[in-house]
Amino acid sequence: MDIREENTDSKLIAHIEGEIDLEKTDDLREKISVIIDNHKSIELNLTKVTYIDSSGVAVLIESNQKAQELDKELTLNLSEAVLSVLKMAKLESFFKMA
């Protein structure tokens, strides 16, 4: 899994690629948390994520909750793989989409 940050005029885009599973989620949680602390508007670009398990979904839920608590805007841009898992968890409307 790779994370690349792109600063635009309106928001920070975190481009996340590869597979998100239990082995990667500690690192992902920490990096997204720092991004939320340092930026007002954030997009998580997950369009190149090929696999996400429930531990990865948990990181997305935690990140969304943290952003709400800090009054930050967090949006997601999803791959079909991620969208299908969020639909299975009935979470597709829980997140704000980019």
Add this chain to the structure above:
Amino acid sequence: MLTKTFKGDKSDLTHIRKFIQDFLKEEGIKEDLQYQVILAIGEAAMNIVQHAYRGGDSSKKIKVDLSLEEQLLLISFFDEGIKVDPSKIKPRKLEDIRPGGLGTHFIKMVMDDVQWGEVKDNWVNNLILKKKL
């Protein structure tokens, strides 16, 4: 039947998924169904690492048996971790949105049958997942 043994650690979760994916590809299973099965299998393997091995123990093993006969996919996991009490495994309610508790939901949603089998030798738990393909 195919059998492979992995480390009881999160570093081998990707290898367990690859093992299953290669098998499903070889059997000509369509991609969206492959993805669902791999998700369920990945969750089952993650549960073993997280709970039976309390976050992972690379000195312990996870054995995976795979077979497909008359379109019935059978995946059997063996581990040597803490004995699982199946009565305590419950998915969370989906409307109760919080981190965690989704893995069991995914497994039950994808697979047709989830059972705990009898164990022998040094194995402690045997989780058997079945799906008609």
